[in-house]
Amino acid sequence: xRNEPFVTGAPIDVSPISVRVAARPRLGWQALVMxxxxxxxxxxxxxxxxxxxxxxxxxxxxxHVPKAVIRLGAxxxxxxxxxxxxxxxxxxxxxxLLPVAAAFRAFGIGLLQARLVMVLYLLAAIVAFYRLARVLxxxxxxxxxxxxxxxxxxxxxxxxxxxxxGEVPGFFFLAAGLALWLATWEKSSWRRLAxxxxxxxxxxxxxxxxxxxxxxxxxxxxxxxxxxxRLAPQRVFVVPGLMAVGAYGLWQLFTxxxxxxxxxxxxxxxxxxxxxxxxxxxxxxxVRLSLQxxxxxxxxxxxxxxxxxxGLSRVLPRERDAQRWGLLFIMIVVNLLWYIVAxxxxxxxxxxxxxxxxxxxxxxxxxxxxxxxxxxxALRGSFQRNDALLPDRALRATILASLLxxxxxxxxxxxxxxxxxxxxxxxxxxxxxxxxxxASAVVETWEPEMGFLTDLNFHYxxxxxxxxxxxxxxxxxxxxxxxxxxxxxxxxxYVLMGTFGRWVAAYPLPKLEQDYxxxxxxxxxxxxxxxxxxx
Numbered sequence: 381x382r383n384e385p386f387v388t389g390a391p392i393d394v395s396p397i398s399v400r401v402a403a404r405p406r407l408g409w410q411a412l413v414m415x416x417x418x419x420x421x422x423x424x425x426x427x428x429x430x431x432x433x434x435x436x437x438x439x440x441x442x443x444h445v446p447k448a449v450i451r452l453g454a455x456x457x458x459x460x461x462x463x464x465x466x467x468x469x470x471x472x473x474x475x476x477l478l479p480v481a482a483a484f485r486a487f488g489i490g491l492l493q494a495r496l497v498m499v500l501y502l503l504a505a506i507v508a509f510y511r512l513a514r515v516l517x518x519x520x521x522x523x524x525x526x527x528x529x530x531x532x533x534x535x536x537x538x539x540x541x542x543x544x545x546g547e548v549p550g551f552f553f554l555a556a557g558l559a560l561w562l563a564t565w566e567k568s569s570w571r572r573l574a575x576x577x578x579x580x581x582x583x584x585x586x587x588x589x590x591x592x593x594x595x596x597x598x599x600x601x602x603x604x605x606x607x608x609x610r611l612a613p614q615r616v617f618v619v620p621g622l623m624a625v626g627a628y629g630l631w632q633l634f635t636x637x638x639x640x641x642x643x644x645x646x647x648x649x650x651x652x653x654x655x656x657x658x659x660x661x662x663x664x665x666x667v668r669l670s671l672q673x674x675x676x677x678x679x680x681x682x683x684x685x686x687x688x689x690x691g692l693s694r695v696l697p698r699e700r701d702a703q704r705w706g707l708l709f710i711m712i713v714v715n716l717l718w719y720i721v722a723x724x725x726x727x728x729x730x731x732x733x734x735x736x737x738x739x740x741x742x743x744x745x746x747x748x749x750x751x752x753x754x755x756x757x758a759l760r761g762s763f764q765r766n767d768a769l770l771p772d773r774a775l776r777a778t779i780l781a782s783l784l785x786x787x788x789x790x791x792x793x794x795x796x797x798x799x800x801x802x803x804x805x806x807x808x809x810x811x812x813x814x815x816x817x818x819a820s821a822v823v824e825t826w827e828p829e830m831g832f833l834t835d836l837n838f839h840y841x842x843x844x845x846x847x848x849x850x851x852x853x854x855x856x857x858x859x860x861x862x863x864x865x866x867x868x869x870x871x872x873x874y875v876l877m878g879t880f881g882r883w884v885a886a887y888p889l890p891k892l893e894q895d896y897x898x899x900x901x902x903x904x905x906x907x908x909x910x911x912x913x914x915x
Contacts, residue, residue, distance in 0.1 A: 417523075417527075421503070421506060422503075424530075424794065424795065424798055425502055425538070425541075426499060427798055427799070428799070428801055429495050429499065429542060430491050430492040430495060430807075431801040432542070432797060432801035433539050433797075433801075434801070434802065434805065435543070435806050435829045435833070436879065437828060437829065437880040438471075438545060439829065440827065440830070440833075441457065441467055441468045441828040442468045442471070442472050442477065442544045442546075443480070443828075444457045444458060444828060444831055445457060445469055445472075445477045445481075446480040446494070447484065447489055447832055449478075449481040449484075450481055450484045450489060455469060455477075457469060458831075459838065459840045460822055460837050460838060460839040461839060464843055467843045469635075471546065471587075471588070472544075472546040472586065472587065473546065473582075473586040473587065474631070475549060475553070475582055475585060475586045476497075476544065476586060479497050480493075480497050480498075483496065491832070494544050495544065497544075498541060498542060498548070499542065501541065501549040502538070502548055504552045505537075505551050505552035505555060506526065506529070506537075508555035508556040508559060509525070509529050509555045509738075510522050510523075510525075510526045511555075511559040512558050512559040512739070513526060513739055513742070515562050515563045516562065516704060516739060517746065520746070520751065520752050521743065521746050524746070524752060524783070524787075525738045525739045525741070525742035525743075527787045528741050528742060528786065528787060529738040530791075531786075531788075531790045531791040531794065532678070532679070532680060532734065533790045533793065533794070534673075534674075534676075534678045534679035534684075534730075535734045535735050537735075538794055538798065539794075540728070546586050546587035546589075547589075547728055547731045549586050549587070550583045550587035550590050550732075551735055553579050553580070553582040553586060554580065554583040554594070554732065556579050557576045557577075557578075557579030557580045557620075560572065560576050560579065561576040562704045562707070565612060565616065565700065565703075566611060566613060566700070570615065570619060573615060573619035574619055574623050576619075576620045577619060577622065578623055578624075578627055580594050580598075580620055580623070581624040581625070581626065581627025581628050582627060584627070585627060585628055589729060590732065591628065592715070592718055593711055593714055593715045593718075593732050593733075594624060595624070595625070597707065597710045598617055598620060598621040598624070600710050600714070602614070602618070604703075605703065608698070609698055609702075609703045609706070610698070611698070611699075611700055612703065662721060662722060666723070666724060666725040666855075667721060670723070670730075673725070673727055673730075674716070674720070674730070678790070679734065680737065680738075680786060681782075681786050683741065683744075684734075684737060687737065687740050688709075688713070688740065690744050691705070691709055691740040694740075695709045705740075705743075708740075709740070711736060712737055713733075715732050716730060716733045719733065724855075725854065741786075745779065745780070745783050748776075749776050750776065753776075754777055754780050758773060805903025805904055805905060806829050806830070806903075806905075807833065808902045809830065809876075809900075809905040810834050812902060813830065813834050814836070816900070817836055817874060818873075819836065819837065820837070821836070821837065821874055822837050822838075822839055822870075822872045822873050823836055823837065823839070823872060823875070823876055824839050824866050824872035824874065824875045824887075825838055825840065825878070825881065826841050826878075826880050826884070826886050827879070827880055827881060827905070830876060839872060841864050841866070841886060842864070845863060845886075848860050849880075849884035849886075853884060859884070859885035859886075860884045860885055861885055861888045864886065866886070867891075867895075871895070871914070872910065873909070873910055874907060874908060875887055875896055875907075875908040875910075876905060876906070876908075877892070877905070877906045877908070878904050878906075879904045882904070892908050894914075895911060896908035896914070897909060897911060
């Protein structure tokens with residue numbers, strides 16, 4: 381398709397899609413598009429922040445650490461039997477947990493305060509991604525890629541970014557590092573490359589999962605440059621790689637000193653078990669499930685693999701621009717291969733790849749539409765004359781309309797969830813517990829969000845049981861109750877069973893009904909109190 385010229389005064393490269401209409405006075409619609417986009421992002425980021433999404437197991441466990449920092453002076457998780465140094469202290473880094481603790485110190489402990497910190501990371505990630513896209517393809521491609529990144533249901537940016545999780549903050553550091561790296565590429569100074577490596581290292585510190593993406597990708601990109609592209613000096617890959625490894629290594633060294641050798645060795649053993657049980661598994665059923673998820677409509681209308689095949693053709697030329705896109709392509713492929721072949725098929729594990737894929741989706745639409753240009757006046761004229769250019773212009777309009785649909789439909793779906801969130805059962809149950817359960821009572825549960833939302837005395841199953849839970853859910857393993865007797869060494873006063881405890885079968889109902897009776901049921905939460913006659 382040929383690129384069609386603009387009339388004087390038509391938009392150049394500010395808006396997502398350039399549309400030429402009949403010449404008329406400028407109305408500043410580009411500024412309106414920009415202001416509207418920023419307004420939508422801010423609304424989606426802040427509205428009903430404490431109500432959507434509902435807090436749950438992962439977020440609750442992460443929130444234990446900053447609460448413990450403020451209340452107990454320890455960087456650790458906690459239970460009625462003492463501190464626990466595995467789990468959330470490993471799953472999410474200090475780049476998330478310490479700013480949340482600082483917010484608690486300044487404004488008090490609460491879910492809203494924690495999520496306000498996460499929204500700052502969310503907005504920073506959007507800005508960093510836009511900058512990365514603009515470095516790669518200019519302003520118009522950056523608009524479209526960012527719109528796809530923000531709205532895609534496969535990426536689920538607002539769902540993850542509004543919670544105390546590590547994916548979005550980790551991606552912020554990754555996107556910021558990539559934008560800085562690819563902006564100058566082979567002409568980068570040693571200092572600049574060191575800063576790139578530091579940002580990539582902070583990404584790994586923030587979320588360990590990024591180590592499985594960044595480390596292999598840098599190594600493979602270095603080999604591709606050495607054997608195929610031969611365009612960039614070796615320092616372009618060596619310096620960021622060493623700095624990233626160094627930053628991650630320093631954090632591990634600090635945790636070793638802080639925790640002490642005994643706790644550190646326990647952490648290492650639990651981390652090894654968790655990795656073997658969730659990140660290094662192979663199951664034909666999970667492979668099939670992963671492929672089904674990646675081919676679903678929520679992942680860029682099911683176009684992901686077609687886009688990647690096209691993307692491969694764009695990274696093969698031995699050119700500087702192709703090599704820059706090639707680095708991102710390698711990251712995406714590495715992440716997806718691990719997600720499909722060796723993970724437990726949890727969509728969050730594919731977050732980096734799906735987020736970066738928005739760049740290639742935008743590139744495909746840009747290439748097939750001549751740079752995202754649509755001349756409405758020419759299209760209308762072709763319809764009136766039925767000339768030879770009509771099929772070409774109509775096809776371009778159809779493709780751009782489908783692109784708008786890919787962006788608009790998930791945007792509306794996400795907006796409806798934010799505007800009308802479900803009943804907040806965690807908050808309601810927390811209020812009930814605070815009013816009705818004595819502070820001295822021991823409450824057994826595997827719903828860590830309750831330990832954050834209330835100040836009651838909770839006991840949680842040991843951290844190592846999480847691997848058994850993963851095996852039960854994803855690998856047809858035995859129920860958690862076969863490995864855990866919640867009444868040993870002493871029976872709790874209450875048992876709170878919610879979504880997670882029920883999901884992994886941690887508390888067998890016959891045993892609960894024998895020694896306990898149901899006193900409250902709110903949403904997915906059932907609270908049982910031990911009978912006075914129980915032995």
